[in-house]
Amino acid sequence: YIIHGCMITVQNLTKNYGSRSIFDRINFSFNSGERVGLVGRNGAGKSTFIKVITGVHHAEGGTMFLDGKKVEFKTPLDAQRAGIAAIYQHVTSYPHLSVAENIFMGHESVKGGMIQWKEMHKRADALLQRLNAEFSSAALMSSLSVAQQQMVEIAKALSMDARIIIMDEPTAALTRSESEELYRISEKLRDEGKSIIFISHRLEDMYRL
Numbered sequence: 001y002i003i004h005g006c007m008i009t010v011q012n013l014t015k016n017y018g019s020r021s022i023f024d025r026i027n028f029s030f031n032s033g034e035r036v037g038l039v040g041r042n043g044a045g046k047s048t049f050i051k052v053i054t055g056v057h058h059a060e061g062g063t064m065f066l067d068g069k070k071v072e073f074k075t076p077l078d079a080q081r082a083g084i085a086a087i088y089q090h091v092t093s094y095p096h097l098s099v100a101e102n103i104f105m106g107h108e109s110v111k112g113g114m115i116q117w118k119e120m121h122k123r124a125d126a127l128l129q130r131l132n133a134e135f136s137s138a139a140l141m142s143s144l145s146v147a148q149q150q151m152v153e154i155a156k157a158l159s160m161d162a163r164i165i166i167m168d169e170p171t172a173a174l175t176r177s178e179s180e181e182l183y184r185i186s187e188k189l190r191d192e193g194k195s196i197i198f199i200s201h202r203l204e205d206m207y208r209l
Contacts, residue, residue, distance in 0.1 A: 007032045007195055008053070008164065013062030015045070015052055022048050025062070032163070035186060035196040037206045046199045047088075050166050054079040054086045085157035089169040091149045095142035100124035102141050103156045127155040131185055147178035154185060165189060166197045171205055183208055 009029040015022045023045040030036045040046050051057045053064065055073030064071055066082055073079045076086075093102050100121045109116040109123070124137035133151050141149060150170055157165050167186065171179040186196050186209070198209055 007034075007067060009065040010053070011063045011065075013049070013052065013064070014060050015048055015057065016060050030195060030197070032195055033190060033193045035190045035198060035209065037209055038197055038199045039203070039206055040201060042201055044201075046201075047168055050086060050168055050197070050199065054084055054166065080160060080162075083161060083163040084166070085160060085162035085164070086166040086168060087150060087153040087157065087170060089172050091146070091153055093141045093149055093152070095140070097141060098137065099128070099135065099139050099141060099144070099152050099155075100137035102152055103127065103137070103159050105156075107160060123159065124155065127158050130158070131155060131188075145178070146173045147175075147181065150174075150182065151185070154189075162194070164195045164197070166199070168199045169201070170198070171200060171202060179205070179208075 007030060011027055012025040013028070014024050014026075026049065028049075038046055038049070048057060052059045053073075055076045055078050058074075064073075071082065073082070073084075079086075094105065097105075100117075103124045104120050109119045121137045128135070128137060128151070131151055131154060133148070133155075135144065135148060141152065144152065154165065167182075170182055174182065183205075186198060190196055198205065200206065
């Protein structure tokens, strides 16, 4: 079954926790190179919706299409392989490892059974430069601010050639200037043809975007 026109389309998506409905028959679609805001109060189901799209949770009903073809992600890895990456409010990282190690964790550059550290750091630095980061790939994650750690997560998504990047409440713990930098990055990614879903309960984010 194929549906044409949109990069991602969900139809009648429904998710329950026990007898409690989180959302009921949601319809949603967006295109390549589009930035979409998803707004709602805390507890409205925004994050759960995204976790269903990315294979973390499974819906009780509904259908999802990617590039016109019906898909069903059973795990987050399935979604990653399809080019979907999620960046959450609370960054999950390895604080005692380097930025480069965090970016390429799980998809390291390997040749002849050996990890290519020099190549990985070179690629990581190129990704950070693309985002105008002011730290190197050799820095420890534990030495970075929350905003910088989010930048590493974005670099990780780019390292996996993600076409769809979901930002879940990314400004919640950021200062105004840090939020402004994140807006700029999302605009740059959109202009490069990436699709962005920006989730927030803050209306000022939506007005700015």
